[in-house]
Amino acid sequence: MAFRLTPKEDSFYDLFAVSAGHLVEAARELTGLLEVQDPEGRAAIVERMRDLEHLGDEATHEIIRRVNSSFITPFDREDIHFLASRLDDCMDHMEEAADLVDLYKVTDLPKGVAKQIEIIGRMAELTATAMPRLRSMQDLSEYWVEINRLENQADKHYRRLVAALFENPDAIHVLKMKDIVTALESAADAFEGVANTIEGIAVKES
Incomplete structure (x- = not known):
């Protein structure tokens, strides 16, 4: 059995999985904004x-905190910090969108918003399923290729949605x-x- 310098560094992977799981839940709540029309129901979703x-x-x-207190980390400290921040950005923007719906007292969202939320939901699911594979850094290329494809789709849809709004x-x-x-x-x-x-981390660790 190989000697292991790090007794248990699984906590980082577990925390990344937790963060990604929250994103999946948030995407589901965003879908709820499309299904709930009354102000009270939407306020509950926003909460x-x-x-x-x-x-x-x-x-x-x-x-x-764990990065700062750990002598050895599973991969580069800056990459751990950056990945955590990136995951947090996803949540912040989703929460912002929901909050704006509430603040602006929107009753009817444009039909195209449903497609935006559908794409975000798929991205959240893919991100959550990718987190466990960080342990081995294997079988991740399909994940980032599909995320990039979805983001391109989201860009095109966003431009069409904005153009329609200006009518x-x-x-x-x-x-x-x-x-x-x-x-x-x-x-x-x-x-x-x-x-x-994640692609950058995988390249470094390969």
Whole structure:
């Protein structure tokens, strides 16, 4: 049996998995915004999103705390810190989009928003399933290739959605909706950022 310098470094992987799990839950809550029309129901979803954002912050802080207190880490300290921050960015943008729906008292979201949220949900699921593979750094290329494909799809959809918004003569409505769809687009970009970070780590560790 090989001698192991690190008694148990699995905690980092576990925390990354926890963070990604929160993202899956947040994506489900975003889907709920499309299904719930009454203000009280949407306010409840927004509150759950805030709770998930706090949980995500706690996981991020714990990862950083363990990086600072660990003599040996499973891979580069800066990469661990950067990956944790990238995961946190995904949550922040999703929570922002939900919060804006509540703050702007939106009753009807543009139909195209459903496609945005569908893409984000798929990205969240892929990210969650990729986290356990960080232990071996194996079988990850399909993950980041698919995330990049989805992000390109999200970009195209976002541009078409914004173009459609500007056909509405109500300038205030357009500004509100653009804020929301831009926050969702930023979430998709952040998921690609996670995938790019993991690709970089995999290359270093190969």
